[in-house]
Amino acid sequence: MDISIVVPLFNEDESLPHLAEWIDRVMAAHGFIYEVIMVDDGSRDRSWAVIEQLRAANPAYKGIKFRRNYGKSAALNVGFGQAQGDVVITMDADLQDSPDEVPELYRMIKEEGYDLVSGWKKVRYDSKIAKNIPSKFFNWTTRRMSGIKLHDFNCGLKAYRNDVVKSIEVYGEMHRYIPVIAKWAGFSRIGEKVVQHRKREFGVTKFGMNRFVNGYLDLMSIMFMSKFGKQPMHFFGLIGSVSLLLGVVALVVVLCLKIAGRMALTNSVWFYLAMFFAVVGLMLFLAGFIGELVCRNSTTRNQYLIEKELL
Ligand code: UDP
Ligand code: MG
Numbered sequence: 018m019d020i021s022i023v024v025p026l027f028n029e030d031e032s033l034p035h036l037a038e039w040i041d042r043v044m045a046a047h048g049f050i051y052e053v054i055m056v057d058d059g060s061r062d063r064s065w066a067v068i069e070q071l072r073a074a075n076p077a078y079k080g081i082k083f084r085r086n087y088g089k090s091a092a093l094n095v096g097f098g099q100a101q102g103d104v105v106i107t108m109d110a111d112l113q114d115s116p117d118e119v120p121e122l123y124r125m126i127k128e129e130g131y132d133l134v135s136g137w138k139k140v141r142y143d144s145k146i147a148k149n150i151p152s153k154f155f156n157w158t159t160r161r162m163s164g165i166k167l168h169d170f171n172c173g174l175k176a177y178r179n180d181v182v183k184s185i186e187v188y189g190e191m192h193r194y195i196p197v198i199a200k201w202a203g204f205s206r207i208g209e210k211v212v213q214h215r216k217r218e219f220g221v222t223k224f225g226m227n228r229f230v231n232g233y234l235d236l237m238s239i240m241f242m243s244k245f246g247k248q249p250m251h252f253f254g255l256i257g258s259v260s261l262l263l264g265v266v267a268l269v270v271v272l273c274l275k276i277a278g279r280m281a282l283t284n285s286v287w288f289y290l291a292m293f294f295a296v297v298g299l300m301l302f303l304a305g306f307i308g309e310l311v312c313r314n315s316t317t318r319n320q321y322l323i324e325k326e327l328l
Contacts, residue, residue, distance in 0.1 A: 019103055020044070020051040020123060021179075023096030025089045026110035030063040031219035036112055037071050037078070043116045049123070054079045054096045055110075059086035089223075090192040097182035103127070105182045109173035111220060113142070115213045122176035125208055132181050132204035135167050135196055136174035136212035143222075151229055155193075158233070162240055163197045167209055170196060174212050178204075184322050190231050194239050201243040203322050247318065249308025257301030264294030 022040060026033070037053070044051045055068045057080060068080040081095055093107060104126045108114045118136065125134045141149055152171065159170050171193045185198050196207050245252040267290040274285055282288050312318055 018052060018101045019049045020119065021096075021100035021102030021105045022051065022053045022116075022119070023093060023100060023105060023107045024053065024055050024110045025058055025092030025096065025107070026055060026060065026064055027058040027086060027089075027092075027223050028060045028062045028064060029110040029220055030060070030067050032110055032112045033064060033067045033071070035218075036108075036110060036116070039112075040116045040119075041075070043119055047120050049120075052077050052079055052100075052102060054081070054099050056080075056092040056096045057082040058088065058092040059083045088190065088192075090187045090189055093192055093195075094187045097185075097187070100179065100182060103179055105177045105179055107173060107175050107177075111217050113215050113217055114172075114174040115215060118174060118210070118212045119176075122174075122210060125210060126176050126178055129208065130206060131176075131208040132178055132206045133196060133199050134176045134208040134210055135169065136172035137167070137169040137209050138172055138214035139168070139211045141214050142216040151226075155229065155232060159194070159197070159236060162236060163194075163200065165196050165200055165207055167196055167207065169209075170194065172212070190228070190235050191239065193228075193232055194236060197236070197239050197243075201239070203324070247312060249312060250305040253301045253305030253308060257298045257305060259298075260294045260301060261298035262294075264291050264298055267291035267294060 024036070033055070040051075040053060053071075055071070055078065057065050057068060059082075065080070065082050068078065068082075071078040072080060079099065081099070083091070083095075096107070097105065104123050106119055106122060108116070108119075114136065122134050122136075125131050143149060152169075156168060156170055160166060175195065177199075181199055181202075181204050184202050184204070185195070187195060187198065191198060200207065241252070267287045270287040271282060271285060271291055274280065274287065275282060
């Protein structure tokens with residue numbers, strides 16, 4: 018199979034028939050062997066009925082329906098698990114992403130050797146205040162922190178080589194950071210393609226402003242996990258040591274003050290600083306040890322992605 022198109026959707030019944038028709042048209046024009054995996058993320062409208070109809074008309078359509086709304090990341094993750102095509106394309110269901118981009122994305126993966134190609138909505142048709150400006154800021158910070166030179170991390174239209182999607186796990190709200198997760202897993206050939214973006218014709222956006230706050234917390238988690246996920250003591254132990262060292266310095270000052278004059282220890286700010294840094298330092302070491310215990314028991318502690326083997 019050439020292409021798997023994974024479509025996460027939540028209450029998109031009006032868009033789906035148009036999307037399917039468009040995908041079929043593009044696939045037929047290029048003679049691709051394909052499947053479309055529609056992951057219904059707990060829709061409460063007629064989306065699932067539409068998916069059943071599509072399936073009845075064309076067995077290339079596959080559907081998975083969640084019992085409730087788990088979020089876009091969960092939907093993508095389940096779709097990735099099912100995808101059989103050599104190239105896996107993700108696409109929003111709301112017709113904002115154009116299926117016309119698929120052949121070129123496919124070519125970039127197949128011929129230019131990319132692990133992942135991300136769409137770039139260079140010209141966007143969303144509200145300026147709610148989307149465009151916050152997303153510029155979001156992309157800038159993600160670029161700085163991850164070192165990946167993409168303009169549009171959160172674009173729903175992306176293409177992957179099949180083994181990339183089988184090797185990564187997307188959960189929570191992490192779908193915005195799939196390139197970061199992929200890079201961390203060792204897939205560093207990440208490309209970008211300017212894609213057409215269209216106005217949402219039917220329904221409404223499913224993401225509000227809280228996505229920005231959660232987004233940054235997720236980015237911090239990812240960066241932390243990639244650096245220290247397997248050796249938490251290297252993180253907590255380092256700042257714990259700095260704190261203990263500062264505690265010792267403060268203690269020395271306190272002792273000098275004590276020797277020099279006869280003031281009560283508790284009158285000196287250095288006394289409190291010494292206490293503070295000592296307690297914080299010990300707590301950080303404790304956190305580090307607990308982190309190490311958690312890692313030791315994690316089932317993924319010895320899970321590596323092997324690229325090639327000669328056995
Ligand atoms: N989506 C989903 N689960 C959710 C929220 C969104 O599967 O909990 C899907 C949604 O149906 C659409 C895609 O994710 O296919 C992108 O969502 P949306 O268009 O609302 O985001 P926007 O384009 O406004 O950023
Ligand atoms: Mg959209």
